[in-house]
Amino acid sequence: MSEINRQILLAQRPVGEPGPEVFEVNEAPVPEPGNGEFLVKVLYNSVDPAMRGWMNEGRSYIQPVQLGEVMRAGAIGRVVKSRNDHFREGAYVSGMFGVQHYAVSDGKGVIEVDPSIAPLERYLGVLGMPGMTAYFGLLDVGQPKEGDTVLVSGAAGAVGATVGQIAKIKGCRAVGVAGGQEKCDFAREVGFDDVVDYKAEQAGKGIKRACPDGVDVYFDNVGGEVLEGALARLRLNARVVLCGAISQYNNADSLQGPRNYMALLVNRARMEGFVVFDYAKRYGEAAQQMAQWIQEGKLEAREHVVDGIDDFQKHLMMLFRGENFGKLVIKVQNDD
Known part of the structure; x- marks a missing residue:
C-alpha cells in the first residue's frame, strides 16, 4: 500500500467560477484507524453541483468546507484496514470520504455496497x-x-x-x-x-x-x-x-x-x-426499487468517468459547462 495520501484541499473561497487557485494538491501520510475506525482506499469520487455551494461561507443545509480541509465528496472505496466490527477488511463501502486517496471513518453515514450487483461507480449515480x-x-x-x-x-x-x-x-x-x-x-x-x-x-x-x-x-x-x-x-x-x-x-x-x-x-x-x-432513512427503499427497475430494463443508468483527482477543478467545471453525459465520476485510483 502506498504510504502517501494524495488529497485535494480547499485553498480559498471562490468568487464566481472556481479557478485552479481555489484548490491545492496535498500529500500527507496515510492515516491509521483508531479503535472503532477503519481505513478506506478511495476508488471513485462523485462530482456534484452541490460542491459549489459547499465552498461558500454562510448559512446552508450543511456546514461549509473549511479552508485547508479536504474537499467534501461522496465516494466509493474498499476497506483496507479495520478496527471496527461492523466493517470488515475487503468490504466495498460508500460514504463522504472526500477527494483523496485514503480516508478514515467511524462508520457514520457509511453503507456497504455489492460490486457483484452493479459496477461500483453506479453507487454514486442511479444507486447513489x-x-x-x-x-x-x-x-x-x-x-x-x-x-x-x-x-x-x-x-x-x-x-x-x-x-x-x-x-x-x-x-x-x-x-x-x-x-x-x-x-x-x-x-x-x-x-x-x-x-x-x-x-x-x-x-x-x-x-x-x-x-x-x-x-x-x-x-x-x-x-x-x-x-x-x-x-x-x-x-x-x-x-x-x-x-x-x-x-x-x-x-x-x-x-x-x-x-x-x-x-x-x-x-x-x-x-x-x-x-x-432528509430522506437518508429511506435510501434503502429507493435503491431497492431503482435496482429492480434497472433489472427490468425500465431504467437506464449511465456514468461519465474521468481519471484522477489532480485535475479536480477541471472535472468540476465540466458540470457547469455542460460537458458531462449522465453521472460524472472521478476514478481516483485502481483497485489493487
Missing part, C-alpha cells in the same frame, strides 16, 4: 445520491399522477435523466430541457418524449412548444430563465420541485430569482425545495 435525489424529489415532493406532463431541466444530467425515466415509469409525459444537440439526443435516448434545446431556442418559447397543454410537475435543476419559462406554463395545482439552480451557482453578484412567481398564486401551484439528506 443522484438517484435518491431524483426518486424522492419527484415522487415525494412532485407527486406525479398518471397522465401528468413532467418538465425536467438539466435533462441530460445525473438527476434530470433519472427523473425523466421515473416519470415515464409512472405513466407521465416527460419533457426535458438541455443545452445542445448532443445533450438533447442523449435525453431522448433515455426516454424523454420531447426535449427543449435552450441553446437553439429561447427557453420559454421552447417550453410552450413542447408543453402546449401546460406543465403539471416541474423538476428544477437549473433556475434562472428556464425556471421562469416553466412557471409561465404551469397548470392548475401544479407542483414545482426545487432541487438546484446550477445556472446561478457561479453568479458572483446576485442570484436571479423568478420575476413571474405570481404564476404560483394564479395557478394555485406549490413550489417546494428539498434536500436529499
Whole structure:
C-alpha cells in the first residue's frame, strides 16, 4: 500500500467560477484507524453541483468546507484496514470520504455496497445520491399522477435523466430541457418524449412548444430563465420541485430569482425545495426499487468517468459547462 495520501484541499473561497487557485494538491501520510475506525482506499469520487455551494461561507443545509480541509465528496472505496466490527477488511463501502486517496471513518453515514450487483461507480449515480435525489424529489415532493406532463431541466444530467425515466415509469409525459444537440439526443435516448434545446431556442418559447397543454410537475435543476419559462406554463395545482439552480451557482453578484412567481398564486401551484439528506432513512427503499427497475430494463443508468483527482477543478467545471453525459465520476485510483 502506498504510504502517501494524495488529497485535494480547499485553498480559498471562490468568487464566481472556481479557478485552479481555489484548490491545492496535498500529500500527507496515510492515516491509521483508531479503535472503532477503519481505513478506506478511495476508488471513485462523485462530482456534484452541490460542491459549489459547499465552498461558500454562510448559512446552508450543511456546514461549509473549511479552508485547508479536504474537499467534501461522496465516494466509493474498499476497506483496507479495520478496527471496527461492523466493517470488515475487503468490504466495498460508500460514504463522504472526500477527494483523496485514503480516508478514515467511524462508520457514520457509511453503507456497504455489492460490486457483484452493479459496477461500483453506479453507487454514486442511479444507486447513489443522484438517484435518491431524483426518486424522492419527484415522487415525494412532485407527486406525479398518471397522465401528468413532467418538465425536467438539466435533462441530460445525473438527476434530470433519472427523473425523466421515473416519470415515464409512472405513466407521465416527460419533457426535458438541455443545452445542445448532443445533450438533447442523449435525453431522448433515455426516454424523454420531447426535449427543449435552450441553446437553439429561447427557453420559454421552447417550453410552450413542447408543453402546449401546460406543465403539471416541474423538476428544477437549473433556475434562472428556464425556471421562469416553466412557471409561465404551469397548470392548475401544479407542483414545482426545487432541487438546484446550477445556472446561478457561479453568479458572483446576485442570484436571479423568478420575476413571474405570481404564476404560483394564479395557478394555485406549490413550489417546494428539498434536500436529499432528509430522506437518508429511506435510501434503502429507493435503491431497492431503482435496482429492480434497472433489472427490468425500465431504467437506464449511465456514468461519465474521468481519471484522477489532480485535475479536480477541471472535472468540476465540466458540470457547469455542460460537458458531462449522465453521472460524472472521478476514478481516483485502481483497485489493487
